[in-house]
Amino acid sequence: MKIVLSTLNAKYIHTNLAIRYLKSYSKNYPIELKEYTIKDPLINIVSDLYSGKPDILGFSCYIWNIEETIQVIEMFRKISPDTKIIIGGPEVSYDVPYWLKRLDGKIDYIAVGEGEETFNQLLEHLHGKLTLDEVNGIAYLKEGKVKVHPQTNKINLKELPSPFRFEEDLPHLSKRITYVETSRGCPFQCQFCLSSIEVGVRYFDREAMKEEIRFLMNNGAKIIKFVDRTFNISRSYALEMFDFLIKEHLPGTVFQFEITADIMRPEVIQYLNDHAPTGLFRFEIGVQSTNDETNELVKRKQNFEKLKRTVTMVRDGGKIDQHLDLIAGLPEEDYDSFKKTFNDVFAMKPEELQLGFLKMLRGTGLRINAASHDYVYMDHAPYEILKNNCLSFDDMIRIKHVEDVLEKYWNDHRMDETIHYLTSEVFDTPFDFFQDFGTFWDRQGWARIGHQLEDLFIRLHTFLKTAKPDAVPYTEHLMKKDYLMNQKQKPRKAWWSKPENEDWQKELYGLLTDQPSIAGSAFEQLSLNQKELHKHTVLEKGFNHQYLLAYYPPQGTVMIFEFEYNTSKLKTI
Template identity: 70%
Template sequence: MKTVLSTLNAKYIHTSLSIRYLKAYAQPEYEVELAEYTIKDPAMNIVTDLHAKKPEIIGFSCYIWNIEETIKVIKMLKKINPSLIIVLGGPEVTYDTKEWMDKIPEVDFIIIGEGEQSFKQLLDELNGEQNFDNVSGIAYREENKVQIKPQRNKVDLKVLPSPFRFEEDLQHLSKRVTYIETSRGCPFSCQFCLSSIEVGVRYFDREKVKEDIRFLMENGAKTIKFVDRTFNISRSYAMEMFQFLIDEHKPGTVFQFEITADIMRPEVIQFLNDHAPKGLFRFEIGVQSTNDATNELVMRKQNFNKLTRTVTMVKEGGKIDQHLDLIAGLPEENYDSFKKTFNDVFELRPEELQLGFLKMLRGTGLRLRAEHHGYVYMDHSPYEILKNNVLSFDDITKIKHLEDVLEKYWNDHRMDETIEYLVTHLFQTPFDFFQDFGTYWDEKGWTRIGHQLEDLYKHLYDFLGSNKRNELTIASGFMKYDYLRNQNYKPRKPWWSETLSKQERSKIYHSVLENPLLLGEEFAKKQFSEKDLFKHTVLETLPFNLDHYLKTGKIINENSFVLVHYDAIHSNTTVYTVLSSELDTKVS
């Protein structure tokens, strides 16, 4: 029977590892076609494409981010072809399976849990005697009653065939994220996470994993993300893999890992700081909360002091970007407690701070005990909470406002020096800045419209003018500096009105050219003419000594000039600074 495996990814650059494992395991007895889409694709377009493949069996991999759109597709397909056999699998339908069978009568089978063996057994029966009682780990209908057959045994991961050797995938490897797993399961029992349900950790064959990674790199894979829930649970295993990746990586490849930071030993971090090429690794670290009582309620063991040590050592090493996660809405974490959690983690200055909101996932202990903490949450995916006994809906809304500007102004790194100055000097805490700005942003209605880069600077300037007008001069100086240094090409029209006339710029350029060493030896070597400076640089005055601030973090109220050179040929931007007082005699 013609079989197609499909899923709706969150983004085009994502790929589904699950359907590739199913396809690999089904071969050579069954030839399965893969068809991936995104949740942004119109349902009619997906249905049209799938129908054109003339399948007799279609399987969908289901998650909280795609289940609603997947249901639309399923219902349309079944109306077009009532004889089509529809199979669902994935974490979203593994739990409350009977409810899903009742809710979606168009579905014929659901694979429960790990799917490789169950799906192949199902294909055996669909293409044979159709005695589904022989298949473990499925739900199906028999005489209008839902039958559920639990899984018998876990698959031996060491014998699973590679999901990466399909010819049709090779041309896309350089453009998409490739997901890989070296283990399944998690040693921890966090009650908000599905991984806590599977007891123990099982490993794939190490040498086969290495061969897969070599193959992916040789065929152009650029971003390889390990989906292991805790990559570093075994120190010896993690060290072996880190060494392998350092030794055999291809230039331009990035590897991402989910790391449990408080169990990472300092000697491991030191090894990475000493030997890993810059940019090769990226760590994702789930902090979630720094409230010990909250962590205890969700059975999450975490030593924040050791986590801080790890994050700090990695950051000081300068080799690895870190993405830290927080969850708003965990048990007994009220607004003030979450504020402390946010400030605790922002103090570490991670390259990215992801703020999420608790989702009551099917099958998790927290969902089963939702009433105990007064949780009210969405009936449909992603089951995000609306409130609980200590956090009101208004509190959650405020935190969402904060999350919006955090993403735009910190995680995108458009104005790092500006934000650092604001959260250190002008606002009581980082949380206060992001919260106040987020609330202002929402009141202005900016959430509902798109924004150019210049708009983001103008909006921040407006906010500071309404909130911190007396300190606006210094803040706007930092904003100008960040704006100019983060451009790849000379900006045609900066977001502010020019403060220097053409004549004033000409005087300063003359002064600089007469004594180029004022801007350093590198500047002097370039031997610019005045024409070069007018054509390829921007000159702006700042109300403080920028060079002193960058070296010490302290503000001295003496004017300085920033001269930014844009080398269009090499796409290179260079910033030079000089004190106004050093140029006074020359300018006069």
Template identity: 65%
Template sequence: MKTVLSTLNAKYIHTSLSIRYLKAYAEHDYDIELAEYTIKDPPMNIVTDLHTKKPEILGFSCYIWNIEETIKVIKMLKKINPSLLIVLGGPEVTYDTREWMEKIPEVDFIIIGEGEQSFKQLLDEIHGDRNFAEVSGIAYRENDSVQIKPQRNKVDLKELPSPFHFKEDLPHLSKRVTYIETSRGCPFSCQFCLSSIEVGVRYFDREKVKEDIRFLMDNGAKTIKFVDRTFNISRSYAMEMFQFLIDEHKPGVVFQFEITADIMRPEVIQFLNDHAPKGLFRFEIGVQSTNDLTNELVMRKQNFTKLTRTVTMVKEGQKIDQHLDLIAGLPEEDYHSFKKTFNDVFELRPEELQLGFLKMLRGTGLRLRAEDHGYVYMDHSPYEILKNNVLSFEDMIKIKQVEDVLEKFWNDHRMDETIEYLVSRVFSTPFDFFQDFGTFWDQKGWTRIGHQLEDLYKHLYDFLEVEKNEDLRIVSGFMKYDYLRNQKYKPRKPWWDDMLSKQERSKIYRSILDNPLILGNKFASKQLTEKDLFKHTIVESLPFNINHYLKTGQMIEEDSFILVHYDPIQLKTTVYSAFSSEIDSKVS
């Protein structure tokens, strides 16, 4: 019977590790085809493509992000071919399994939990005596009733075959994220997380993992993400892997890890700061909350002082980008407490700060005890909370306004110096800036439309013109600086209106050509011609001394100029600055 394993990924660049493990484990006895789609693909397109493959057994890997779309696909396929055997697996259907079997009568089997052995055993019975009671870790139908057989034993991870050697995957490795795991399970008991349910941590064979990583790099993989829940739970293991990746890495490859920052020893960080190539590693750190009571209620042990030490040391090393996570809606964290959490974490200035909202995942302790904290949440995936006993729906709306502008104006690094000045000099706290701007953004209806880069600058300017007009002159100078320095090519139409006239620009260019040292030795050494200046540079005025501010953090309000050179060969952007008086004296 032809078997197809499928899933709907969140994005095209993602790949499903789960269906590849199932295929690898069963491929000695069964020929299994993989078929991946995204949640943005029209269900009819997915159904059409799957139907052309003519499967007799069709499995889907199910998560909170794809279950609703997967159900649509299943129902259509079963109408087209009632004899098609549908098998579901994955974390979304592992819990409340009976409910899923009753909710989706089109489903014939559900794999519960870890699936490699159970799926292989299920295939054996489908092709054999069909005595499904002999298969552990499945739900199935018998005489119009649902039968559930719990898992007996966990698979020996050291015996699992590699999921990375399928020929059809090799041409796509360089274009997609490759997921890899070196362990399963988590040592912690965070009550909002599915990983807390599995007791203990089990490891894969280290040498096999290293062989897989070498194979992936040799075949062009560029982004390799470790899905271990806590990569650094064993310091000796983490150090061994870090050393291996530093020694064996190829140019352009990035490794991403989820780490627990407060247990990371300073000597480990120092080792990475000393030996890791810049950009090779990226850390994802779940902070979630800095409220001690909240962390206690979700059984989350966290030492924020040690976490701060780790994040700070990594940042000072300038080798590793860090992505920090927050969760709004955890028990007893009201709006004001979350504001403090946000400001505590933003103070660390992570390269990315992800603001998420609590999801009441099936099987988690928080969902089971939802009434204790008055949780009201979506009935359907992703089961996001709507409110609780200390956080109203109106509070949730306000925090979502923060999320929207945080992503666009901090995480995307379009105007770092501008935002830094605003959150440290203009607004009372970082949260106050993102909240006030986010509310303004939402009221203008900008949340529901797309934006060009220039639009983002104009929208920020419009907000500041209303809210902080007295600071607008200085802030607009930072905005010009950020806009010009972050372009790869000379912009055709900058976002601001008060641009220098052609006559003013010509005078400045003439003075620079007469004496290139005005902009320093580095600029003079370029020996740019008049044609180069007019074609590949732009000059603008700022109301303060940008050089002095960047070096000292002190503001000197005096007219100055910046010249930005866009190198057309190296695609490199360089900013040069000079005082207005230096330019004026040369012109006169």
């Protein structure tokens, strides 16, 4: 039989670990992997799958791809009615009767939960080697009735074969994210997360995983992301793996982890600060809320002071970028409480702050008990909430305005000095800046049109002229500096308007050629002649008597010189 396993990833750079484990576990059967993205035209996906004429077709399903996957299945079933279609993954492992009835006549089986052994047994059945009753962990309809075969035992992870050594994957390792898991399960019970349903944590063989990581690096993998729900739940294990990666990493490799910050020991962080190369590690930390009542309601144990200690130590070490997550819409967190949560976390100045909205995932405690907090949410994936007893839909819209500009103006790091100044000196709180600007952005209709880099500066400048006109002169100076600093080459055209008569530039360039010390000793040491000055630098007025001189060398990093110069020789100051 021709067997194909497929999935629709969120982006091309992503890879699906699940279907690779299924293929490696069922090594006695020739299995072809086919990955697409949710942005691909669905008819193209169906055409490509159909061209292989599969007898058995499996799909890995998640909240980000389930609706598109269903459309693919519906089309494929019409043109290939005899193909056995199997679906599995976290999105369809819960509310199984709902999925079987919704997809009646379109799919044949659902693999429920951990799928390696289930899928292999199902292949054995479809090849006539097992009866259907001998297949564990599947669900199907029989004469209109739901039949579910429970799984009997958890897989021994130390015996799972490698999913990383398929020849067809090797040419793509350097271009895509490689996902690795060294454990399954989570010790915590957060009621908004599917991981809370699985009891206990199981580990893969440590030495075998180290060998897999060596293999991946030697074959070009550049971004390796560990999908362990809490990588540092065991201090000794985390320290051993960190030490291994520090000592054996190859240049250019980046490792990403999901960690629980409030259980991270200071000595572990100090070890990383002392020994990890800059940029080798990236931490993803779920804060979600700093409201103690909210955390208690979702059974989330969190010591915010210890979390803050960890984030601060890591940030001060300067070695590891941090991505912190918030969730809007958790129980009993109203608009003002979420504002406090946002400000609490933004104060730590993480490299990235992700503002997400609660999704009522199937199988989670929050979804089961949604009525107790008057949750109203989307019927279809991603099941995002629309309102609850504490947050109105108007509140949700306002917070979405914050999310939009936060992504563009903080997470993308296009104007760090500017945003730091505005959030600390101009607006009452960071949240107030992002909220006011986000609402202004939406009212201008900018959310519905595209933008270039220059547009982001122009739009912020437009907002400040309305909201904080007194802050415009100095903020404009910082915006110019940020803009020039983040250009890889000398910009052809700046975002700010310039007067027609710019004789002052010619005169100041002459002074910089004859007396380079006026811009400081560092600039003087460059020993640029007049031709090099005009070719590789940008000279702009800053604030009051400040000038900005951006030097773009043929090779290397741009240098910004900020200096004061007030002389009667210049007609314009």
